[in-house]
Amino acid sequence: MNVLSRLAWLVLWAGPVIAMLLAARQLMQFAQLSSYQAGGYIRALRRLPQKCAWPGLALSAVAVVLMVFGTLALSAPPFLSLAAALLLTGLLLVAGWIIGQMAYREKTAKVKLVMTARIKRLYLATALVAGLICWPMCRAGWSLGFAALLPVLTPVLLLMGLFLAYPVEKAIQLIYREDARRILEGYRKTGLDVIAITGSYGKTTVKNILAAMLSQRYPTLASPASFNTPLGLARCIREELGHQHRFFIAEMGARHPQDIRVLCRMIRPRAGILTAIGPQHLETMGSLQRVRETKYDLIRALPGDGYAVFNDDGKQVTECFRRTTHLSKCLAGSVDSGAWAEEVKFSAEGSDFVLCFPDGSRQAVSTALAGEHNVRNILMAAAMARQLGISPRKIALALEEVRPIASRLQMSIHPRGYKVINNGFNSNPDSSRKALEVLAAQPGRLVVVTPGFIELGRQEAPSNRRLGSDIAAVAHLALLIGEKRTRPIREGLLESGMPPENILVFAGLDEANRYIQETFGPGDVLLYENDLPDHYA
Amino acid sequence: MSGKIQLGILFGSRSCEHEVSIISALQLAAMANPFKYEVIPVYITKRGEWFIGGALWKLETYERFDPRKSGLTRVFPDLTARSGALMAFERSKPFQGERRYAAARLDCVIPVFHGLHGEDGSIQGMLELMDLPYASTGVPGSAVGMDKVMMKRLFAGYGFPVLADTSLTRGAFEADPDAACLRVEAQLPYPVYVKPANLGSSIGVSRAGDRAQLMEALQLAFELDRRVLVEQGLDNPREVNCAVMGFGEEVTPSVVEQPVREDDLELLDFKTKYLRGGDDQAGMAALSRLIPAPISREDTQKVQRIACDVFRALDCKGVVRVDFMMDRASGELHITEINTIPGSLAFYLWEKTGEGLCYRRLIDHMVDYAMKAYQEKDRNITSFQSDIITEALKRQASGAKGAKA
Numbered sequence: 001m002n003v004l005s006r007l008a009w010l011v012l013w014a015g016p017v018i019a020m021l022l023a024a025r026q027l028m029q030f031a032q033l034s035s036y037q038a039g040g041y042i043r044a045l046r047r048l049p050q051k052c053a054w055p056g057l058a059l060s061a062v063a064v065v066l067m068v069f070g071t072l073a074l075s076a077p078p079f080l081s082l083a084a085a086l087l088l089t090g091l092l093l094v095a096g097w098i099i100g101q102m103a104y105r106e107k108t109a110k111v112k113l114v115m116t117a118r119i120k121r122l123y124l125a126t127a128l129v130a131g132l133i134c135w136p137m138c139r140a141g142w143s144l145g146f147a148a149l150l151p152v153l154t155p156v157l158l159l160m161g162l163f164l165a166y167p168v169e170k171a172i173q174l175i176y177r178e179d180a181r182r183i184l185e186g187y188r189k190t191g192l193d194v195i196a197i198t199g200s201y202g203k204t205t206v207k208n209i210l211a212a213m214l215s216q217r218y219p220t221l222a223s224p225a226s227f228n229t230p231l232g233l234a235r236c237i238r239e240e241l242g243h244q245h246r247f248f249i250a251e252m253g254a255r256h257p258q259d260i261r262v263l264c265r266m267i268r269p270r271a272g273i274l275t276a277i278g279p280q281h282l283e284t285m286g287s288l289q290r291v292r293e294t295k296y297d298l299i300r301a302l303p304g305d306g307y308a309v310f311n312d313d314g315k316q317v318t319e320c321f322r323r324t325t326h327l328s329k330c331l332a333g334s335v336d337s338g339a340w341a342e343e344v345k346f347s348a349e350g351s352d353f354v355l356c357f358p359d360g361s362r363q364a365v366s367t368a369l370a371g372e373h374n375v376r377n378i379l380m381a382a383a384m385a386r387q388l389g390i391s392p393r394k395i396a397l398a399l400e401e402v403r404p405i406a407s408r409l410q411m412s413i414h415p416r417g418y419k420v421i422n423n424g425f426n427s428n429p430d431s432s433r434k435a436l437e438v439l440a441a442q443p444g445r446l447v448v449v450t451p452g453f454i455e456l457g458r459q460e461a462p463s464n465r466r467l468g469s470d471i472a473a474v475a476h477l478a479l480l481i482g483e484k485r486t487r488p489i490r491e492g493l494l495e496s497g498m499p500p501e502n503i504l505v506f507a508g509l510d511e512a513n514r515y516i517q518e519t520f521g522p523g524d525v526l527l528y529e530n531d532l533p534d535h536y537a
Numbered sequence: 538m539s540g541k542i543q544l545g546i547l548f549g550s551r552s553c554e555h556e557v558s559i560i561s562a563l564q565l566a567a568m569a570n571p572f573k574y575e576v577i578p579v580y581i582t583k584r585g586e587w588f589i590g591g592a593l594w595k596l597e598t599y600e601r602f603d604p605r606k607s608g609l610t611r612v613f614p615d616l617t618a619r620s621g622a623l624m625a626f627e628r629s630k631p632f633q634g635e636r637r638y639a640a641a642r643l644d645c646v647i648p649v650f651h652g653l654h655g656e657d658g659s660i661q662g663m664l665e666l667m668d669l670p671y672a673s674t675g676v677p678g679s680a681v682g683m684d685k686v687m688m689k690r691l692f693a694g695y696g697f698p699v700l701a702d703t704s705l706t707r708g709a710f711e712a713d714p715d716a717a718c719l720r721v722e723a724q725l726p727y728p729v730y731v732k733p734a735n736l737g738s739s740i741g742v743s744r745a746g747d748r749a750q751l752m753e754a755l756q757l758a759f760e761l762d763r764r765v766l767v768e769q770g771l772d773n774p775r776e777v778n779c780a781v782m783g784f785g786e787e788v789t790p791s792v793v794e795q796p797v798r799e800d801d802l803e804l805l806d807f808k809t810k811y812l813r814g815g816d817d818q819a820g821m822a823a824l825s826r827l828i829p830a831p832i833s834r835e836d837t838q839k840v841q842r843i844a845c846d847v848f849r850a851l852d853c854k855g856v857v858r859v860d861f862m863m864d865r866a867s868g869e870l871h872i873t874e875i876n877t878i879p880g881s882l883a884f885y886l887w888e889k890t891g892e893g894l895c896y897r898r899l900i901d902h903m904v905d906y907a908m909k910a911y912q913e914k915d916r917n918i919t920s921f922q923s924d925i926i927t928e929a930l931k932r933q934a935s936g937a938k939g940a941k942a
Contacts, residue, residue, distance in 0.1 A: 243626075
């Protein structure tokens with residue numbers, strides 16, 4: 001066979017593989033959103049089968065047509081056949097690119113696909129898998145039709161890519177984690193104090209409040225919210241932690257039972273805050289017991305000269321406080337321990353109260369943070385800050401600066417005049433109850449917009465049903481997003497006596513928003529409860 | 538390496554007038570001659586972190602300043618004499634530690650700060666340590682210009698016309714507020730102006746017409762500063778300002794302006810001074826003002842003469858602005874204060890001075906004065922060959938057996 005026609009043959013075989021990678025943007029985003037975990041990725045495939053399958057099918061359809069021409073072109077003279085092969089492959093790549101753009105719309109994505117080094121490695125691994133499958137067929141001179149059908153398997157190939165990349169990723173993670181550990185060790189020698197915060201929710205808010213308080217005294221670095229995994233924190237330590245910092249606050253997230261232990265081995269915190277234990281990530285955690293033991297791993301990891309702050313929730317966390325004996329501790333929110341609040345007053349602008357400490361000092365504070373749960377968050381941060389030597393006056397100053405985080409009970413007025421309370425960030429049963437409390441305190445017509453909870457495993461249906469009855473007790477109107485997913489909420493609403501005409505169901509958030517803008521105005525208060533990540537909607 | 542002067546524009550810092558400084562600095566950075574200077578904006582945050590980078594040219598960057606934003610590099614000034622380097626630290630590959638490099642190297646600095654930690658001599662002190670040419674008044678002049686109590690003592694000592702005043706400290710006030718008020722009343726008749734000693738602009742400044750107002754004004758002022766100046770008030774004074782630039786013997790006054798205030802405002806407070814007409818972001822220039830001030834030629838010359846005297850008295854450098862109050866009836870002049878780094882560097886006055894000096898040329902002049910001052914400093918002998926250590930060592934060696942040296 002002539003070299004040129006051989007080259008044409010290879011080009012035609014490579015075309016579908018590369019085009020497939022271009023078309024796989026949506027799947028790549030799903031892989032990224034599920035933190036490159038095969039389990040999460042498979043769950044996304046099962047949840048949204050059509051969304052995952054169609055780009056591959058569409059690309060294969062295009063490829064089949066082009067490969068028919070390709071086969072014909074191969075019988076042409078060598079030079080011509082190579083030119084035709086290049087042209088056809090080019091067309092296929094364009095098709096792949098277009099399909100990729102259509103499947104994954106940058107504009108509507110809530111969390112964008114980021115071209116990190118890791119996603120690039122996943123692309124490479126997927127290409128490698130596809131190449132390994134194609135190579136023997138290409139060598140054996142099988143029909144080009146097989147190449148054209150390859151994109152149908154995109155979801156599976158990507159899964160295999162995930163497996164192939166896994167050991168490499170593990171090794172890379174180990175290296176970065178070890179590097180971060182050593183960096184921290186170095187700074188620790190010159191006086192860096194490390195504080196860790198974990199809990200099912202509230203940890204980002206507590207972290208922000210504590211960072212504001214500690215910054216009043218010394219340069220403080222707090223890890224960004226989305227960086228609460230080992231790799232994220234390693235990155236934060238490597239890129240942002242510097243010699244000027246005296247305090248480092250690490251937010252620790254846990255999706256899997258061993259997560260906190262791994263994080264503590266790297267971070268080695270001296271002080272820790274346990275904010276809450278609730279049914280979150282039950283899909284990966286299994287049971288509430290496991291969640292509690294995982295979170296408690298943080299307290300276990302603290303040294304004897306350390307300090308632990310617990311949230312007095314009267315339930316799981318208080319229980320954890322009781323069983324802790326190996327270091328100094330306090331139960332924020334209970335009188336005479338850590339910090340507690342008196343004369344609490346809530347207003348439309350936030351809350352005012354008197355912050356009290358066991359040493360007898362009392363400090364009036366005023367903050368833009370709303371709701372009782374935020375007072376708890378403040379108390380945890382204040383107890384820790386006081387322990388680290390921040391004066392009550394400075395604590396009060398810091399509280400005046402703290403602003404609510406976007407999407408966490410953030411209040412705003414829409415140009416159309418209605419008030420919006422946003423609690424859209426990966427919400428859970430406890431935090432939504434708090435959001436409903438805040439809503440109940442508002443005057444006017446109260447509306448809840450929600451697609452319900454996710455990632456709760458077997459607890460999901462009952463929790464959503466309960467959400468329905470909670471909403472019915474507070475709101476006048478419920479707007480549900482997604483018919484199938486919100487069926488349990490609807491049942492809960494109806495059971496607790498909400499009239500069916502006050503329950504509106506929409507296919508997606510966009511439709512709901514269109515309706516909202518047309519319908520509501522001054523005097524209406526809307527609570528946006530939970531926003532779904534892309535691989536759920 | 539380009540032949541351009543690496544011109545650092547330092548601004549921001551831990552000051553009440555942080556935002557005003559940003560606007561003044563961006564104006565200046567945009568107007569500097571790009572063929573002559575490589576302009577390097579250097580932003581100091583409210584927490585004292587230093588940044589350089591392309592994002593600093595955009596006003597949006599400062600609305601909610603996020604150090605993680607792209608186009609920003611965290612830097613640390615190298616204090617080694619004449620290094621002028623702004624160091625950055627970066628980690629690349631694991632286990633290789635931090636790489637440090639000079640992210641920028643400054644040849645000359647224009648400090649564009651208003652208020653504490655920038656206009657008060659602190660940054661100037663740092664620049665003296667770094668041994669860099671800079672276009673603002675030196676350490677003592679800046680410090681005295683920021684401290685209203687000392688400034689008035691110094692002006693009085695030079696025989697410049699100032700209004701009668703007295704000063705109080707927080708400790709004395711808190712110990713016995715009534716006695717403090719009585720002391721003020723014994724020395725000054727109402728109305729009086731109460732000013733925190735160390736804040737620029739008009740923050741915390743209030744007018745008191747009776748005891749109750751005085752008490753309130755003092756309470757406010759002592760929240761902002763430990764020392765407070767109480768000054769004799771004038772009835773319906775005319776305010777006039779005059780900018781001065783130069784260095785050493787070369788001193789040039791600008792045209793005289795009269796800021797126009799709204800009738801219901803007794804004083805140019807912070808808001809009116811800086812936030813009015815914020816749409817065009819022209820800062821100080823946006824304030825309604827009369828240029829030249831509608832005063833007689835003799836008065837104008839007198840204002841300019843005194844302003845130049847003040848400039849020399851404080852050994853100023855670059856551009857400053859001297860503010861006066863004029864009794865409308867008697868025409869008597871009183872110096873209110875000196876701004877060693879005036880808002881917008883008073884470019885709007887220089888534009889209308891003589892044949893008109895555009896901002897671009899004004900910046901050239903400032904850099905020239907900075908270089909000239911630096912050369913002058915270079916002529917001073919600052920290090921001597923000394924045998925002290927050698928002598929001490931000798932003594933130590935000979936006395937080792939006996940008593941210690």
